[in-house]
Amino acid sequence: MESLNALFSLGFATALTPANLLWALLGCTLGTAIGVLPGVGPAVTVALLLPVTQSVDPTGALIMLAGVYYGAMFGGSTTSILLNTPGEAGSIVSALEGNKMAKAGRAGPALSTAAIGSFVAGSIATVLLTLLAPVIAGFALQLGPVETFALMMLTFAAVSAVLGNSPLKGFIALMLGLSMGLIGIESQSGQSRFTFGLMPLIDGIDIVVVAMGLFAIGETLYTATYENKIAGRIESLKGSFWMSKDDWKRSWKPWLRGTAIGFPFGTLPAGGTEMPTFLSYSAERKLASPEAKKEFGKGAIEGVAGPEAANNAAVTGTLVPLLTLGIPTSATAAIMLSAFQQYNIVPGPLLFDTNPELVWGLIASLYIGNVMLLVLNLPLVGLWVQFLKVPRPLLYGGIVVLATMGAYALRQSWFDLMLLYIIGVLGFMMRRFDFPVVPLVVGLIVGPMAEKHFRRAMSIHQGDLTVFLTHPISLAILTVTAAILIVPPLMKRRQKMLQA
């Protein structure tokens, strides 16, 4: 109950100041507006708006970025339902059924169930975050560098082996991210590494440049090269906007089930929203009534309600490891972490003691942001749909200009623009050959942290590598890590043998 106390006495007191309310509203609005643009997911939205927050105080800035994160998710569902172009992995499933519903003239109920489901899931997940975060932070205080390093290994294994369709490609993406993370001055010894004598590389490669390069520039190059001839079709918003009694009856259980599936997945280092949304989709498909089952594939409301809830619950779930352990488990969380670092704030168990106003203010603003987003996205959805009508060439032109501006603003140097282009070409190739980008982003951010903890562990234990196996918590984490790497390929092989 201590956490509820802190939430109300500190959190809401911070979040309800006029300035912070304004930042939350601005974040939610900008997040929805940019998130609704086709092909733009939450990660790139947060990265695009990072430079805007530079002149804001840390609490206000983080409240705004959290609003952007949430808003981009809400906006993303609108796009996948009406245009069938999911901006990120988490909304692929909503596009499956949601776009079919829109085609059948049921865009209104599809958007409503997505928005209300996201609101329900987001609110429940925020309650869980409120109750769980201090407990986990308390536990995390007992973790030394050995255990923290093991946790980071688990994160690496999970993001590269579980996401995407090829663990090898995930691993390569992770290695590329780790390599980029090595560039610059190494924090323990002050040695510069892989800077090739170039001064601008001494500070390392900024995550803003990487995120914009991969997501904005890479995506634009890909679209220009491969997708010019594919024309999107916006489904119109006709018919009743509100959900019927039957729609409500069919939606509320999937919302709750989606939340129950999404939140735990978000909290695990096996992060990401891809798995829980797919799981929720298949669960709803199995549990649907016989009549509803026939609708799956043609636009079943359960197939939108469940995954949308799972998506939002998982996103809130990723804040648990981010705030309590300082470990980001998704691309967006990694960019959020860099926003903390921009203010020299280190997320982790100590954050609850050193910056309680900030943490609790941030959590309280999630409750407020959820309500704001429900209002912004239900009655005002017609406004966001106008954004979808921006012609694609101009839309990408605008995004690229914003991305270059964000990169240039870092140091006012053309060098960052060159890096942006090089990383854009890398993003283009990764997209072309189906490499997942999340491992790269997570590797870039977590890699240097993992090295620091590894070397700290080694200096405490006189270079004895067996400590990772003799410390019980570390052993348990590494066993799970090994299982993640070994079990899926074995199961695949067994399945093949059974089929043969």
Added chain:
Amino acid sequence: MIKRVSGEQWLAFGIILLGLFMAWQLQDIPNDAGYAGIGPRFFPSLVVTGLIVAGGALLMQRRHSNGPDTILSDGENDAAEVEAEDEFARGDADWRMFAIASGSLIAHMALIGLVGFTLAGTLLCFGICRALDTRRPTLDLVLSFVLALGLFHLFKTLGLNLPALIPGGVL
């Protein structure tokens, strides 16, 4: 039988080359600053090894598979379906458009310090519109200029200084 080297194999070569280049660069990192045998060179060595091994594995994987579809059709659930749809949707590459987009980005990089944010940004936005096969270039050129000028002034008020054509000017 001589097989054509696929794009993915070229990529695998690239990854191995990158790994080897980094391995060569490793020698520039002094290793004596470490404690208990773990210096600033240790972690990079692991990453470099990982890159080379993974690049090699990618190369071998392509050699062993029979065609471009064997890896993709491995999954069994909806994820694979979506993936397959995506694969299907990829048309022929239009490298002229890739060149226009790249050229615009490189020109922007070279010009931003010379002609200022507004003009370089206009050119970039318009170039990207061309690369995305716009149907109404004149209107896009005007809108690109309006967008760049608007952003320039918006961020000037927010305290972010972008280069101008003439220092302190309106462009």
